[in-house]
Amino acid sequence: MKKNLAKRWLFYVVGLVILALGIALTIKGRLLGLASWDVLHYGLWQTFGLTIGSWAIITGAVIVFLTALGTKRWPRIGVYINMVAIGVFIDIFNWLLPEVSGWVAHSLIFALGLFVMAFGVAFYITPNLGAGPRDTLMLVLVEKFNMKLSMARNVMELGAAVLGFILGGPVFVGTVIIIIALGRLIEVFLPVTRSLLVKFLGEDDPDIIKVI
Template sequence: MRKIFVWRWIFFLVGVMILSLGITMTIKGQRLGVGPWDVLHIGLTKNFGLTIGMWSIITGLVIIGVTSAVLKQWPKIGTWLNMTLLGLFIDLFNWLLPEFDTMTGQVIIFTLGVVVMSYGVGIYVAPNVGAGPRDSLMLILVDKLGISVKKVRTMIEVIVAVAGWLLGGPVGIGTVIIALLIGQIVHYSLPQCRKLLLKIAGEEDEEVLFIK
């Protein structure tokens, strides 16, 4: 049990890092547009300064405040780490990765970024140590409104993307691609990552991933 506990946290931390890398790769190809939340973060950066990663943390904090008030409880430590590390890694990778001036370069980095993002989500979600603030908000709305995850996710992302677009964030075909494709790829990446985690940790029962 001790071994699976350690590996769950390793997967979580590596997954958040890979997710951040994927997000940054799509930002480097932003002529095509970026994910709905990143449209908002970039729009806020253009209007109010601070970095994209810092706005990711700030919006995460706002969402945690709202969800905590509704649920009347603080989220798990994984949610706090997700929020903080995601923003810090986005800024780190944004500094490390070069700019891509040609359209071909932007298409390539964006496409690779979508795949990297999807596997980052699969890796960080697989150990079940805490959902990100935005995922927690989605689950609360599903419960309160009584509608499907797909509809709630779409509603949130449309609202966020429009708000970001009004602030000058880059909306394009890439925004639609991310909104439509990420969930489809995660549908395959998540079970793959769970199987890999269990194999590395020497466990056979997937239920061990849901033990708090």
């Protein structure tokens, strides 16, 4: 079981790296807009400096603190790993990837980023080792305010996008596309990532995510 757990953690971290790559790709294709939280991180970077990845970590830390206040318990360790790893690798990939120009290039790299993001999310949630800070806060909103899951997510996404837009973050048709398409693409990729993890483990594991 310990060997399986170590492999699940490795799979989890690789998924976070893939997700960060997808986010960085959409940043390079930002003429089409960004995902709601990335609009906020981009806007904070534009306004206050630092880096986009740094702001992803900082906002994640604030959310973790607020979540801990609301639940009176600290989140699982996977939340912290998620928060730091994604922020660090966003900056690494943002530095490594070249800038592109023109609507065609931005559209292509944005589309690639969307698929990579979805695959990364499916990859990191498959080992079932904990959601990110924002998903954890969403579950707290559901629990504390009796919201529907979709309503809690929409409130958070809208709030992040509006605040980010005010700070200068890019909001356009791509922002809407991500909101509509990302969840569906994650569902498409989940059976693939589950199959990959089972093969990596050498056996099925009742603790990993189930695909219905």
